[in-house]
Amino acid sequence: MLRLDLRYDQVKEQSFRRQMKIESSDADIETLLGSRFFEIPRFQRPYSWEEENILDLWNDLISAQTSEYFIGSMVVYRKDKLRYGVVDGQQRLTTLTILLCAIRDKFLEIGKRDLAEGVHQLVERKDISNHAQYVVDTETSFPYFQEHIQKFDSDPEVETQIRSEERNLRNAHDKFQSLIDGSVNAIKNDPAKSDETKDREVLRRLILLRDAVLNLKVIFVILDDEDDAYIIFETLNTRGKDLALSDLVKNHFAKHLRTKGVVDSVKIKWGQLLETLSNSSEDLSIDTFIYHFWASRYESIPLKSLFPKIKKSITKQLARQYLDDFISDSRIYRSLYESTYAWDKNEAEAMRSLQALRLFKVVQSIPATLALVRSYRSNVIKYAKLRDALLAIESFHFHFTAITSSRSSGGISAMYSSFAQRLFSCSSPQAASTEISSLIRKLQDRVPAFDEFKHGFSTLVFTNSNSKQKNLVRYILRRFSLYHEYKTPVDYDELTIEHIYPQSQINELWPESLVGSIGNLVLLDEKTNGKLGSKDFNAKMKHLSDCGYTLPSALTRANSWTPDEVKNHTFEMAETAYHHIWKI
Numbered sequence: 001m002l003r004l005d006l007r008y009d010q011v012k013e014q015s016f017r018r019q020m021k022i023e024s025s026d027a028d029i030e031t032l033l034g035s036r037f038f039e040i041p042r043f044q045r046p047y048s049w050e051e052e053n054i055l056d057l058w059n060d061l062i063s064a065q066t067s068e069y070f071i072g073s074m075v076v077y078r079k080d081k082l083r084y085g086v087v088d089g090q091q092r093l094t095t096l097t098i099l100l101c102a103i104r105d106k107f108l109e110i111g112k113r114d115l116a117e118g119v120h121q122l123v124e125r126k127d128i129s130n131h132a133q134y135v136v137d138t139e140t141s142f143p144y145f146q147e148h149i150q151k152f153d154s155d156p157e158v159e160t161q162i163r164s165e166e167r168n169l170r171n172a173h174d175k176f177q178s179l180i181d182g183s184v185n186a187i188k189n190d191p192a193k194s195d196e197t198k199d200r201e202v203l204r205r206l207i208l209l210r211d212a213v214l215n216l217k218v219i220f221v222i223l224d225d226e227d228d229a230y231i232i233f234e235t236l237n238t239r240g241k242d243l244a245l246s247d248l249v250k251n252h253f254a255k256h257l258r259t260k261g262v263v264d265s266v267k268i269k270w271g272q273l274l275e276t277l278s279n280s281s282e283d284l285s286i287d288t289f290i291y292h293f294w295a296s297r298y299e300s301i302p303l304k305s306l307f308p309k310i311k312k313s314i315t316k317q318l319a320r321q322y323l324d325d326f327i328s329d330s331r332i333y334r335s336l337y338e339s340t341y342a343w344d345k346n347e348a349e350a351m352r353s354l355q356a357l358r359l360f361k362v363v364q365s366i367p368a369t370l371a372l373v374r375s376y377r378s379n380v381i382k383y384a385k386l387r388d389a390l391l392a393i394e395s396f397h398f399h400f401t402a403i404t405s406s407r408s409s410g411g412i413s414a415m416y417s418s419f420a421q422r423l424f425s426c427s428s429p430q431a432a433s434t435e436i437s438s439l440i441r442k443l444q445d446r447v448p449a450f451d452e453f454k455h456g457f458s459t460l461v462f463t464n465s466n467s468k469q470k471n472l473v474r475y476i477l478r479r480f481s482l483y484h485e486y487k488t489p490v491d492y493d494e495l496t497i498e499h500i501y502p503q504s505q506i507n508e509l510w511p512e513s514l515v516g517s518i519g520n521l522v523l524l525d526e527k528t529n530g531k532l533g534s535k536d537f538n539a540k541m542k543h544l545s546d547c548g549y550t551l552p553s554a555l556t557r558a559n560s561w562t563p564d565e566v567k568n569h570t571f572e573m574a575e576t577a578y579h580h581i582w583k584i
Contacts, residue, residue: 021224029096030214033122033135038076038093040138041085041254045247046165047094047141047172054175057095061212070217077223082127087223090138094145095172096213097123097136101149102176103210106184108153110202119210120152139267141165149173163278180209246286248307256319269323276330282337293329296367296374297424300417332373336366347383353390359471360402364413365393368439371420381432389436395582396443402472403456404448415442444584450575457574458567461516463503473497477523480552480573483581488523489548495523500540501561514563519570524549537561 032038060069074089086093100119107116127133134150144166147156160166187193187201250270257266277284291303294310301309314322335342337358339351350373357365369390376386400406419439426432462473474497481492488495500520506512514520528547532540537560544551554569555561 021228023222025220027218027220028214029216029218030122032074032218032220033097033100033214035082036135037083037127037133038136039079039083039085040090040094040136040140041087044086044090044140045244045250047091047138047168048165049091049095049168049172051171051175053091054095054172054179057092057099058176058179061209061216069212069215073219073221075221075223077225077228084222089218093136094138094169096216098149098169098172099176099213100210102173102180103206103213104152105177106180106206110199110206112203112206115207115210116153122214123150124152141169145169180206183209244287245290245303245307249290249310252311252314253319253323256314256316257323266323269327273327273330276327276334280334280338280341282334284334284337289330289333290326292333292366292370293326295417296329296370296420297325298421300367300414329370329374332377333370335373336369349387350383350390353387353394356394356475357397359475360397362397362401364408365397365416367420368393368416368423371423372436375423375426375432380426381429381436385429385433385436389439392440392443392584395584396447398582399447399453399578403460404452405456406448412446415439440584447584450578453578454571454574457577458517458570459513460518461513462497462521463499463506463512463516466512466516470497473518473521474523476518476577477521479581480576481523483576484550484552486550486552487548488525488550489528490525492523494525496526496529497521498524498529500537500555501566509563514566517566517570518573519554519566519568522551522555 060071063069071092072089074093075087076084076089077087079085100122104116104119104123107113107119122135124132124134134146136150138145143158144160144162147158147160149169162170183205184202187205188198190198193201250266253270254266274286277286277289287303290310291306294301294306298313299309331342336354339355343351354369357369372381372386372389375381376383400412419435423432423435426435460469460473460476462470477497478492480486481488498521499515500522501510501515503515506515524544528544528549532543535543537558541551541555545556552569554565554572558565
């Protein structure tokens, strides 16, 4: 059986506390869709059912064809005599509408237009003013839901952007069509039946499916007004853990910022936030963004416990400012993950540090980097201060995370969140500079010892068969090239990681761990590397020099390339990396 989205006793409990007016009755889907109109209000989440949910409903319907079947509660609030806003049950209501549209279209396909039009009356019909209205109306997926699914016997006339909600609606529609086709084709492909018998059984099966949908039972709960709807929505879904944090936050804003005219500011601004994050080349979670937003400004609270704090802090008087802050920070947040978004060429060093932190898979520092970029964008700190702070964070995590794989008991996250909140409260460059200097000192104190770093650095390996650390190795070689100002005949993007002693000659004297170590690797363009062929070491070095490459001194001073030379070069690189290139 389908899981209930809420419990009726929770509605009753809330009503006693608020003295809400609540009506409840048993109803079936045919009665609900045939006598009322439903609107999906702005505080509801987008349609999100996946194939597993669709198959559960389908299997329930197949088993329900000979008996009544209860699918839970539906909570609405009254907008006028026959029009209701949906508080709970919108996912099921939308899904059943999609299924009815698929059944309707199948009736039409087999030539039963009267039956198709009969079903369509539960999807679209005229109101008391004789205006055609969709029975289930939603704005979030407009016009896709209306044009591509609900519309009867005509092609869509409006181009529609396909986002995550539209994609889920399309997938649900396609799945139901596939399931209906499968059920119908099982009859049509039976060689033992005549065509006349097949047609009768196909029609009978479609009618049984239609009736199974229309006979589904619900407890229909009606609230008296929209104020009660916001409270019930929040209370029940928080207890049931049905909604994401972002859904609850959006509802909270909608409750405080009511629309006075035709422009729904919450819907528009929240849509801007979603668009900013969803259009990123990275997979950004809005709930995680809200968590980092709060940790970078006010307090670091576990995600599951965050909404009560947000609800208490965002009062009606402050709601508009908070919403604007969410919008502005969403753009900054995206720029932390996407170097081509909101950065220009003069900010390349800051971009590279943020890229490095993504390479290291560091998440503890996000509140701090969010606060730093926010302070820079609001002109509290200059670019040089931002660049230096990000470089310090990058250098620390190169030591702590990328090379030594050190683990924190939680102190690192607390340090970053505390710094972010203090920086957020800084209104002057002097105060901000003091906080940044304090953070850098704390990072210096936490850098692992050189012996630990040297061991981790010497175990870096890249070969074709062991490429897990390829991007990190490339990053290191790039930083060495910048530090030593190595010259190359081509752009950096055209360079690839090449082995001085070739991978093809791995043996007992030259094991993979040595051939793939950082001291045996250089950045070359593929064309030049191909021309080196089987040249001996000295000939290779001369050819590279002639091509315009600047080579590490360990290579230019060596008469031959031996395992000891590789080990010594690796340790020299470790010392340079620790004491110079990534020194905080």
